[in-house]
Amino acid sequence: MGPLASLMRKEFLQLRRDHAMLRLVLVLPIVQLLVLSYALDNDLRNVRVSVLDEDRTPLSRGIADALWESDVFVPGPPLASGDDLARSLKVGRCDLAVRIPAGLARDVAGNRSAAIGVHVDGTNSSTGGRAAGYAEAAIARAATGRDGRVGAVRFFYNPELESRLYMVPGIIVMIATIVSAMLTGMAIVREKELGTLEQVLVTPLGSLQYVAGKSAPYALIALVDLALATGFAAVWFHVPLAGSPLVLLAGVLAYLAVTLSLGLIASVVSDTQQQAMFTVWFFLVFAIMLSGFFFPIENMPPWARVLTWLDPMRFFLAIVRGVLLRGAGFGDLARDLLVLAGMGAASFTGAVLAFRRATS
Amino acid sequence: MSGEAVLARGLTRRFGRFTAVDGIDLAVAPGEIFGFLGANGAGKTTAIRMLCGLLPPTSGEATVAGIPVGRRAVELKQRIGYMSQRFSLYEDLTVRENLEFFGGVYGLSRHRIAARVAALLPYLGLAGTENRLTASLPLGYKQRLALGCALLHEPRVVFLDEPTGGVDPLARRRFWDLIYEQAAAGVTIFVTTHYMDEAEYCGRVSIMVQGRIVALDTPAGLKATTGGRDMQDVFLRLVDR
Numbered sequence A: 001m002g003p004l005a006s007l008m009r010k011e012f013l014q015l016r017r018d019h020a021m022l023r024l025v026l027v028l029p030i031v032q033l034l035v036l037s038y039a040l041d042n043d044l045r046n047v048r049v050s051v052l053d054e055d056r057t058p059l060s061r062g063i064a065d066a067l068w069e070s071d072v073f074v075p076g077p078p079l080a081s082g083d084d085l086a087r088s089l090k091v092g093r094c095d096l097a098v099r100i101p102a103g104l105a106r107d108v109a110g111n112r113s114a115a116i117g118v119h120v121d122g123t124n125s126s127t128g129g130r131a132a133g134y135a136e137a138a139i140a141r142a143a144t145g146r147d148g149r150v151g152a153v154r155f156f157y158n159p160e161l162e163s164r165l166y167m168v169p170g171i172i173v174m175i176a177t178i179v180s181a182m183l184t185g186m187a188i189v190r191e192k193e194l195g196t197l198e199q200v201l202v203t204p205l206g207s208l209q210y211v212a213g214k215s216a217p218y219a220l221i222a223l224v225d226l227a228l229a230t231g232f233a234a235v236w237f238h239v240p241l242a243g244s245p246l247v248l249l250a251g252v253l254a255y256l257a258v259t260l261s262l263g264l265i266a267s268v269v270s271d272t273q274q275q276a277m278f279t280v281w282f283f284l285v286f287a288i289m290l291s292g293f294f295f296p297i298e299n300m301p302p303w304a305r306v307l308t309w310l311d312p313m314r315f316f317l318a319i320v321r322g323v324l325l326r327g328a329g330f331g332d333l334a335r336d337l338l339v340l341a342g343m344g345a346a347s348f349t350g351a352v353l354a355f356r357r358a359t360s
Numbered sequence B: 001m002s003g004e005a006v007l008a009r010g011l012t013r014r015f016g017r018f019t020a021v022d023g024i025d026l027a028v029a030p031g032e033i034f035g036f037l038g039a040n041g042a043g044k045t046t047a048i049r050m051l052c053g054l055l056p057p058t059s060g061e062a063t064v065a066g067i068p069v070g071r072r073a074v075e076l077k078q079r080i081g082y083m084s085q086r087f088s089l090y091e092d093l094t095v096r097e098n099l100e101f102f103g104g105v106y107g108l109s110r111h112r113i114a115a116r117v118a119a120l121l122p123y124l125g126l127a128g129t130e131n132r133l134t135a136s137l138p139l140g141y142k143q144r145l146a147l148g149c150a151l152l153h154e155p156r157v158v159f160l161d162e163p164t165g166g167v168d169p170l171a172r173r174r175f176w177d178l179i180y181e182q183a184a185a186g187v188t189i190f191v192t193t194h195y196m197d198e199a200e201y202c203g204r205v206s207i208m209v210q211g212r213i214v215a216l217d218t219p220a221g222l223k224a225t226t227g228g229r230d231m232q233d234v235f236l237r238l239v240d241r
């Protein structure tokens, strides 16, 4: 058995004996997937709409009914005055308030322009904006008697615009990232703390062998976690695996090369496991925020959009969403795969060099 | 090239403004048991780590087993064994797994590992413990296992940093029997210790105070020049001076 194989065997033996860790690593990701998928579901529903009807005509009542009929809205408490409207929004008795001015029916009949006020609680800019959009559409439909079929928008790939379809791949990406970067982040520094690294350093084992041997077991764990999570997502959430598993695997391997190596670098530069943990978290937060998981990259300011090019998670997320939801192939994802492979090679080299520098 | 197993010339290591090892010179012959004595913090571990290539010297140079330290690191590592002051084998591996791991990373063939492990287990008095987790062994056993891991690849020079710290006299005696046998087989032993009775077992002894070697001779020679009754006495006279 060569030195590299001996090191890998040793890592697996140690892992196999660490039952607590194995349980954590194999069970927690599924729990995470379940809980987060439900928690991060940001489909609009149960938005409370209150109507201040100052017109009191069949038309104004029709508008209110139209709003409440939609799946998105539920009736909020009735409003007595403009002051009441402002107060209700402020204290959160309703999420959206519509003011129908007196004379609306008359103006509409006379083909004069009319202004219906839609007041939104914009605390959550994303849901607030979307709720306002739905409300305007419903009001326009009721007021003009035409439904919005003119210029209707059709959504592809995620026809119900179900947020879960969009979120689940993102959660899978996070699980892969956390498992791989955290475990390797602890890997070398733990041996430093125990003193076992010193004993390994007097052997002729090379830096490349050491880094490769240290990453291999964690790569396997991350692969198992990913397989579990993807399978679970398919069975439980009906997230389709629309594309080829091979494309997904290529992306996964390139991405793991990045995260495992960055974890090892954090481990090499740290003196304690706490330091390593903090370093990994620090970068993880950036990676998640810039990945487009929570905030669409198109909505970021230009400088932040440039930064996202440094974020491996951005490319991996694009690959996972692409393969799972759109059935994207090698051709469609060539750019993302290439960038990720480049990052993987660079970080692995970086890890080997960092280890060599720290130990000689 | 000299025939010395260990040769140091002006070997120095500073940590910031503090000098841990201050220009030490020494020469150790092949097959010698060389005792490296000194109070806590004298700089023994730092010196040994430099000789093993684990720590670059600030200045000075050293040759170990015929190889200049700092260059040709892989060759050096093949020729030396090192047992660190702190027990540093894997507690969550069995005795056999530890031996096999170190055999593997030293590049021994599978057959060679099997043969060495089979020979070392009874030799070290570890027969019957091979499938026990290392964590469950008494310290004396752990120390002999650590010696075994340092000897697997049959190094020419072995550095032992306080190899018998914290165990009873019987366990120390057993360990020293092993050291004698290795030296008789031609292995150079470079050993640090706190125990002055152990110093008597060494061929020659150096005494280190605050990073410097203040005396270097056979135990008998040291007693003659300092007028000490035993090594304990010699040590106190030299360190107090």
Ligand SMILES: Nc1ncnc2c1ncn2[C@@H]1O[C@H](COP(=O)(O)OP(=O)(O)O)[C@@H](O)[C@H]1O
Pocket: B015, B020, B038, B039, B040, B041, B042, B043, B044, B045, B046, B047
């Ligand atoms: N990495 C280090 N950084 C700073 N000081 C150190 C370092 N290693 C050792 N020292 C200092 O060098 C001195 C000698 O330590 P050491 O070689 O361990 O002594 P000994 O082994 O003789 O007890 C001590 O004062 C110790 O604090």
Ligand SMILES: [Mg+2]
Pocket: B044, B045, B046, B085, B161
């Ligand atoms: Mg010491």
